[in-house]
Each structure stands twice: as structure tokens, then as C-alpha cells.
Amino acid sequence: MASEDEEFTTLFQDFYPSLCRFLECLLGGRIALAQDLAQESFLQLHRSAWDAMPPGEARFWLYRVARNFAVNEFRKGQTRTKFFDRVVEVMTPRTRNPEEEYEAKERQQLVLEMWQSLPEDQRVALLLREQEQLSYREIGTVLNISESKVKIDIFRARTALREDWTRRSRAGATVATKELKR
Amino acid sequence: MTCNQTEKVSLLIDGELPALEITEVKKHLKECSDCTAAHESFLLLRSQLSSYASTVDAAAIDAALAKIVSPRDKYDTPAVSRGWRERLAAFGFGGTATPRFAAAAALVVLAVTIGIVSLLLKRPDPELASGSPSTPITAGTPDQVSGTRKPQVQKPAGAQPATPPAKPKPAQTPARNVPRTPRRRPDTAPNYSAIEANVATNDQTLEGAEVELITARHLEQSELLLRAFRNVRSANGGKAPEIRYERQRAQKLLYQNMLVRREADAKGDVQVSTLLGSLEPILLDIANLSDKPRNEEVVAIKDRVERKSLVPLLQINSAAVARAYD
Numbered sequence: 015m016a017s018e019d020e021e022f023t024t025l026f027q028d029f030y031p032s033l034c035r036f037l038e039c040l041l042g043g044r045i046a047l048a049q050d051l052a053q054e055s056f057l058q059l060h061r062s063a064w065d066a067m068p069p070g071e072a073r074f075w076l077y078r079v080a081r082n083f084a085v086n087e088f089r090k091g092q093t094r095t096k097f098f099d100r101v102v103e104v105m106t107p108r109t110r111n112p113e114e115e116y117e118a119k120e121r122q123q124l125v126l127e128m129w130q131s132l133p134e135d136q137r138v139a140l141l142l143r144e145q146e147q148l149s150y151r152e153i154g155t156v157l158n159i160s161e162s163k164v165k166i167d168i169f170r171a172r173t174a175l176r177e178d179w180t181r182r183s184r185a186g187a188t189v190a191t192k193e194l195k196r
Numbered sequence: 197m198t199c200n201q202t203e204k205v206s207l208l209i210d211g212e213l214p215a216l217e218i219t220e221v222k223k224h225l226k227e228c229s230d231c232t233a234a235h236e237s238f239l240l241l242r243s244q245l246s247s248y249a250s251t252v253d254a255a256a257i258d259a260a261l262a263k264i265v266s267p268r269d270k271y272d273t274p275a276v277s278r279g280w281r282e283r284l285a286a287f288g289f290g291g292t293a294t295p296r297f298a299a300a301a302a303l304v305v306l307a308v309t310i311g312i313v314s315l316l317l318k319r320p321d322p323e324l325a326s327g328s329p330s331t332p333i334t335a336g337t338p339d340q341v342s343g344t345r346k347p348q349v350q351k352p353a354g355a356q357p358a359t360p361p362a363k364p365k366p367a368q369t370p371a372r373n374v375p376r377t378p379r380r381r382p383d384t385a386p387n388y389s390a391i392e393a394n395v396a397t398n399d400q401t402l403e404g405a406e407v408e409l410i411t412a413r414h415l416e417q418s419e420l421l422l423r424a425f426r427n428v429r430s431a432n433g434g435k436a437p438e439i440r441y442e443r444q445r446a447q448k449l450l451y452q453n454m455l456v457r458r459e460a461d462a463k464g465d466v467q468v469s470t471l472l473g474s475l476e477p478i479l480l481d482i483a484n485l486s487d488k489p490r491n492e493e494v495v496a497i498k499d500r501v502e503r504k505s506l507v508p509l510l511q512i513n514s515a516a517v518a519r520a521y522d
Contacts, residue, residue, distance in 0.1 A: 019265050022264075022265060023261060023265065026257070026260075026261050026264070026265075027257060027261070030252065030257055030260065030261070031252045031257065034252045035252075049252060049256065049260065052260070053260045053263065053264065056260070056261075056264055057263075057264050060264050060265065143210060144241070144242045149210075149211075149212070150210070150212050165203075165206075165207065165212065168206060168210070169202075169203050169206045169207075172206055172234075172237075172238050172241065173202070173206075173234075175237075175241060176234060176237040176238070176241075179237065
């Protein structure tokens with residue numbers, strides 16, 4: 015029992031922060047809610063036969079459950095409007111001079127509007143890839159979808175973001191254009 | 197506009213491109229400006245997304261972990277709503293908390309509930325019948341309940357108490373609040389415990405005076421109910437008639453009416469039995485009205501009450517029975 019708790023503690027310390035980050039991004043920066051849902055995900059894991067899972071499966075299981083919790087929150091309509099506010103924060107570098115601050119603000123505004131157009135499944139797949147560095151196969155395991163669909167979702171998400179970014183840049187968002195051309 | 201190799205660029209930066217194609221795509225990147233721009237854009241996006249750091253500090257991690265692995269809080273974490281499996285597990289049924297077990301448990305609970313309800317509903321009939329062996333009571337027929345039986349008492353003026361006047365026996369009912377006048381206060385709660393006790397204990401038939409008293413009170417209560425119901429305001433401006441009080445009273449009186457009617461049957465009091473048999477479907481219909489009944493439903497019951505002259509019949513009979521008691 016003690017060794018099980020130790021194993022679980024290790025698992026928790028390894029993945030709780032990244033699960034919180036994943037949920038924070040999905041939930042639009044609702045930190046408290048993200049931590050609650052991460053905690054709920056781990057609690058579900060603790061109650062299940064997690065120690066009987068194949069190696070590495072617990073991590074996928076956690077992201078799957080956490081994503082479902084986040085989707086439930088989306089459906090409640092409570093976090094939809096705040097999601098993109100947090101994307102702005104995600105894109106914010108920690109220290110800048112005033113000019114960089116202004117440019118970043120404009121870029122954030124662009125990113126904010128671009129993310130609004132992404133479907134939820136594409137958004138999650140891209141987040142798991144870029145933040146958690148999961149492989150396509152692992153993302154497919156987490157989301158219960160095929161590897162081909164993961165590939166398509168990620169590519170479509172990237173393409174949509176890029177096209178939107180380019181279109182807006184051409185329309186006059188000079189700051190964003192500089193970033194792209196840099 | 198867009199190069200058809202862009203998807204491979206996406207796979208390349210994710211390390212998902214087959215080894216054989218990597219060189220080819222890298223070579224293509226040097227030649228295709230579109231794919232080069234896409235490559236840069238994808239990498240920029242990655243750097244922005246991956247640069248975000250979690251806001252969770254070490255203390256928060258420890259606190260969250262403690263809530264989960266602490267035995268005391270294992271099932272009491274407020275952030276999580278417990279499912280039925282966990283609830284069962286908390287009571288020591290963790291090993292049996294399967295859907296099959298839950299279905300079986302639900303069936304057992306349902307069967308027990310149905311059994312209890314059916315026992316409660318059937319209880320008065322056999323008990324009353326066995327409580328007066330000398331005068332067996334005929335079981336109620338469906339038409340008595342449905343109200344199709346025509347009341348035999350049609351002329352209030354000619355109605356007389358069918359039972360011989362019984363002298364009161366104060367010694368037998370010392371604790372009861374025996375009224376001295378035929379008309380009693382409406383708020384005097386009739387005591388039906390005698391009948392119910394008789395039913396429950398399978399005792400001998402009640403004394404005549406007690407039955408007369410109870411019958412008189414019941415007739416009076418029913419009369420008051422029907423008067424109140426007759427005065428219910430019709431629906432006005434889309435507002436449903438307010439019949440909550442009448443409905444509750446009818447529900448109470450319905451059961452009492454059955455008991456008193458069967459006592460009257462047992463005593464051979466045809467007149468009172470017929471009157472109560474005529475009253476029963478009316479009580480049933482009032483008791484079964486919805487919270488917001490349609491105006492037509494209320495008016496239909498009022499018409500039936502008037503057609504059967506139930507109010508004057510009840511008044512005459514309750515007065516007659518009470519006089520007989522006095």
C-alpha cells in the first residue's frame with residue numbers, strides 16, 4: 015500500500031503541473047478550475063486500477079479524462095468566453111520593453127481571434143502536440159481517435175492558424191507580419 | 197496557392213515523417229517559398245504555445261496530492277462528486293458494486309416497496325370483514341367506487357335515520373369529546389381511531405353509539421367539504437380554480453368514507469350505506485383533481501353533487517344520526 019502511494023506520488027508530481035497547464039490553456043486561464051479538474055482527474059485515476067495499467071497508459075488516461083472534464087466545462091458555456099483571454103496570456107513573453115509590449119499585444123489580439131475559429135478537437139490535438147510533446151499515436155490514444163485523424167487535425171489547425179494570420183497581416187496587422195517574416 | 201507538400205512539413209516538425217521522406221522534404225523546403233513560410237509559421241506557433249509555464253507552485257501540488265492520497269479524504273474531497281460505486285464502496289460494498297449488482301438491488305428494493313404499498317392498501321378489507329363475523333360485509337363492488345350506482349335516497353324530506361336511536365353510553369367513551377348538539381364545530385377533528393383500532397386488532401364490532409357518532413361526524417365533515425367545493429370559484433382570466441384544500445380533505449375523507457360505509461353495511465344500515473356509496477366517487481374525483489384543474493372538471497363534479505342532492509342528504513343524515521346519538 016505504501017509503495018502504491020509512493021508510485022502514485024511520483025506520477026502525480028510528474029504530471030500534475032503539465033496537466034494543470036494543459037487544462038489552463040483549454041479553459042482559457044481559469045487557473046482554479048484547471049487545478050480542480052486536474053485534481054479530479056488524478057482522483058479518478060487513484061480510484062481506478064491505475065497500478066494495473068500498462069506503463070505510460072496512466073498519463074494518456076489522465077489527459078483523456080482531463081480533456082473530457084474540460085469539454086464538459088465548455089458545454090456548460092462557462093468558460094467559452096474566457097478561453098481566448100488566456101490564449102493572450104499564453105502568448106505573452108515575460109519581460110519586454112514598451113515597443114515589444116505593444117507589438118505583443120497586437121499579436122495576442124490576432125492569436126485570440128484566430129483561435130476562436132478552431133474546432134475543439136483540433137485545438138486539443140495541437141495543444142497536446144505542442145505543449146506536451148505527445149506523438150500522434152499517443153494523442154490518438156488520449157483522444158480515442160486514429161493516428162490519421164490526429165495528423166489531419168493538427169495539420170488543419172496549423173494551416174487554419176497560418177492562413178488566418180496571413181490574411182490578417184495583409185489586412186494591416188503589421189506587427190504580426192513582422193513576426194512572420196522575421 | 198498552397199504547395200501540396202505542406203502537410204509533410206507539418207509532419208517533419210513533429211518528427212512523424214517517415215525516414216525515407218525526410219531528406220526529400222528538406223530539399224523541397226529549400227526550393228519552395230510557400231513551404232518555407234509554413235515551416236517558419238509552424239515553428240513560431242510551437243514556440244509560443246510551449247513557452248507557457250504552469251502557474252502551479254510546489255505547495256499547491258503537495259496540497260492537491262494530500263487530498264487524494266490521504267485515507268481520511270479519500271472519499272471526501274469536496275471538488276469531486278462521488279459516484280454510486282464510491283458510495284457503495286464507502287459502505288463496504290466496493291467489491292460488489294457492479295452494474296449487475298446495482299440492478300439486482302434496485303429490483304429487490306422495488307419489490308419490497310410494492311409489497312408494502314399493496315399490504316397497506318389491502319389492509320382494511322379483510323380486517324373489517326373478519327371484525328364482524330355475525331354480519332359479514334359484502335366487499336365493495338366496482339360500481340360503488342365508480343359512482344354508477346344510483347343513490348336510493350332521492351327525497352331529503354322523506355329521509356329518516358335507518359338505524360334505531362341508540363342511547364349514549366358515556367362510560368364507554370369517557371375520553372372522547374362527545375358533542376351535545378347535532379351541529380358540531382367544523383374544526384372538531386373526528387376520532388376514527390376506534391374503527392381503525394378495530395380493523396387493526398380484528399376486534400369485535402364497535403358499539404353502536406361509537407359507530408353512530410363516527411358516522412355523524414363523517415357525514416358532517418363530508419357535507420362541509422362539499423359545501424366548500426360548491427363555493428370554489430371558477431377559473432377566471434386563465435387562472436385555475438384553487439382546490440388544494442378541498443382536494444386534501446377529500447383524500448382524507450375518502451379512506452374514512454370507506455370505513456364508515458363498510459360499518460354501515462355491516463350494521464345493515466342501507467340508507468347511510470347508500471348515501472356513502474354515492475358520496476365515494478365524488479370524493480374520489482375531488483381527491484384526484486390536479487393542482488390546476490380545468491374549469492370543466494370542477495363544474496362537472498359540482499353538477500354531480502347537485503344532481504345527487506348530496507349536500508342536503510348529508511346534512512339531514514348527519515343531524516339524524518347525531519339526534520339518534522343524543
